[in-house]
Amino acid sequence: MDILYLLIPFSVVLVLLIVAVFGWAVNSGQLDGFEHEAERILLDEDQGAPAGPRKESFSSD
Numbered sequence: 001m002d003i004l005y006l007l008i009p010f011s012v013v014l015v016l017l018i019v020a021v022f023g024w025a026v027n028s029g030q031l032d033g034f035e036h037e038a039e040r041i042l043l044d045e046d047q048g049a050p051a052g053p054r055k056e057s058f059s060s061d
Helices: 004-027 034-040
Strands: none
Touching: none
């Protein structure tokens, strides 16, 4: 029963810490733009892709 005197304040501090971190994440924009990031993989952006067919050279030893 004496352990409750330690666990209850510890859990309250932990909950307050979690709420503070979540509040910081919301206010600093960490949770913005999830829709755009999910759609970006579907966009067809082939920048830097080779223009022609890829030729592989094989050397016979």
